[in-house]
Amino acid sequence: MKKSLVFTLALVANLSFSQIYFEDNASLLGLGVSCGDTPIGNGITFYDYNNDGWDDITLPSQSGSPLRFFKNINGTFVEEILISPQITSQVKQVNWVDIDNDGDKDLYVTSNVSGNRLFVNNGSMSFQEVTSTCGLPTNNIFTYGASWGDYNNDGYLDVFLSNRDVTGVVPNYLYKNNGDGTFVNVSNLVGILEVSDLSFCSAFCDYDKDGWQDIYVSNDRVDNPNVLYKNNGDGTFTDVSVNTGTNLYIDAMSVTVDDYNNDGWLDIYVTNTPSGNVLLQNNNGEMFTNVASTAGVLFNSIGWGAVFLDAENDMDLDLYVSGEFNGSVPGFLSAAFYENNGSGYYSLPSNTGFMNDTRQSFSNAIGDVNNDGFPEIVVSNADNENIFVWSNQTVSTNNWLKVKLQGTVSNRDGIGSLIEISINGEKQYRYTLCGEGYLSQNSGTEIFGLADNTVVDYVKVTWLSGIIDVIDNVNANQVLEIIEGENQLSINENEQTTFSFNNPVSDELIIKSAQNIKCVTLYNALGQELMQYKALAREVRLNLSHLEKGCYFIKMVINDNLKSFKIIKS
DSSP, rough: HHHHHHHHHHHHHHHHHHHHOHHHTTTTTOOOOOOOOOTTTOOOEEOTTSSSOEEEEEEETTSSSSSEEEEEEEEEEEEEOOOSSSSSSSEEEEEEESSSSSSEEEEEEEEEOOOOOOEEESSOOOOOEEHHSSSSSSSSOOEEEEEEEEETTTSSEEEEEEEEEEEEEOEEEEEEEOOSEEEOOOHHHHHHHOOOOOEEEEEOOOOOOOOEEEEEEESSSSSSSOOEEEEEEESSSSOHHHTTTTOSSOOOBEEEEOTTTTTOOEEEEEESSSEEEEEEEEEEEEEEEEOEEEEEEOOOEEEEEEEETTOOSSSSSEEEEEESSOOSSTTSSSEEEEEOOSOOEEEOOSBBTTTOOOOOOOEEEESSSSSSSSSSEEESSSOOOOEHHHHHHOOOOEEEEEEEOOOOOSEEEEEEEEEEEETEEEEEEEOOOOOOBTTTTTSSSEEEEEETTTTEEEEEOTTTTEEEEEEEEEESSSSEEEEETTTBOOOHHHHTTTTEOOOBSSSSEEEEEEEEEEEEEEEEETSOOEEEEEEEEEEHHHHHTTSSSSSEEEEETTTTEEEEEEEOOO
16 A cells, blocks of 8 residues: 555656746736737737847837837846837738847838838948838738748858738749848749738648758638748759649638648648648648648637747647637637647647636747746737746756857858757758747747756758768757858768768869769858759869869759768968
8 A cells, every 4th residue: 555655646746746847927027018919910929139148029019109128137138229110000920030140139110001121231230121122012912921041052051931912913032142241032933823822821841851942832712822932052943832732722811830740841831721721741841731630739729820839848739729719709729839749649738837828919939038948938919918938837857959040151140051960870850940820939049858868879961052060969958059061071971871982172173973963063161052963973173273272062863862061272
């Protein structure tokens, strides 16, 4: 009897010790504020805008109210004014983005009423509006979401604008960053559809892992299918929606990108009306399958913002969804927290907190309020209700690792990088985005749950430049800052991946492989493509005698796998 009692008490203690629990502490943290009551909601941004290591909060607002900035000071928030005169027009989304790679965050604001605006950070959080001189549109083009990525791998972030013009005139636009503080509309040149599809938002993501960022767009109304643009690697895109099974005919709201099943391929979650949300499982970069029903994440309400997070740091991704209903209509969820059972299947646990999560909500984002390694969720609510700050009160001894990137050849913030970690052969992946979900922006620091493990076998970063950094034997419970190129794979490690090459190179680069080489592309240190060789052979020879001495980068496709390495021209 005594032994049985001890076992029971130990079991109960263990269960309570790992219990997920979230509590709204907005008022306690200095965030008892509202975004107003904007039609179809405002976005929300949970991002460290001043580079002090603490995730701040930026709140878009309704017409007549200012755009609001809340600085995180050691886990509590203080409002500050960053823009003068203040922005008081209706704002949809806020992006903190380093457009000029100078290490500070510039500010891009979208509006479907008064037009978008770009403010360049001149240092020390001093901002200058440059919308009228930078080449981005100044007139109202009915933009909801803006997402940033580097479609041509030149090291500068470009922007895709999702425009919801109810008159059916204005299409979406892709603006190329020229690298000199100006942008140019390249939509027609690169193959972006010239149709108005009532687009809410988009995301840059490399769905086929070929080293080039593709774009997925969510469109409102069932007669406007979602679009997946495949990046061809030559400065153009092809609509592959039908071929990949991503042409959803639904009332699509969000584009939430993550690897929910840890298989190394990026999946996409899209919110919808009560006919059910969609979870597009990526099948090896070729086709997507809607597994929302079998995974248990249909929601069956009117969903808007959605975000993946490892709530208890147990090494799998949970899911939080915000909804338009306020809890007053039986059978329709106002919001949902789905717990991952560890194998990609989800349940709706009833004991995870989220008390009174019954406000009409549109946008959500994740960050870490107190830098304890456990993620929080912030939510933008409508009807003049205060925002939620769902503080992570989970009691757990699970460990964590936070990874922050700094690009040198790629864009400064490392947007578009794939981060892989491995513990005893069990891998996890994160992909870095800027402008995601529904009108949101998540923390620029990626959090990995490690369960009870104290050491990560390796952390691997594949940058858009093709550079691969690997750091071995990383201790848990720290912020790991990785600078591009400082921990590159050695030549010997490249040889172990079934190919070899001469390095340094005098006149001719010779690449030999055990499998057929399909394509070899050469870039300079600025990420500019210099030559491309397509073949189907196990040996490729490139004449580099005309090149100047220096560092160059190679991207190569072998058996549909992307390999990257650096060479020195001597």
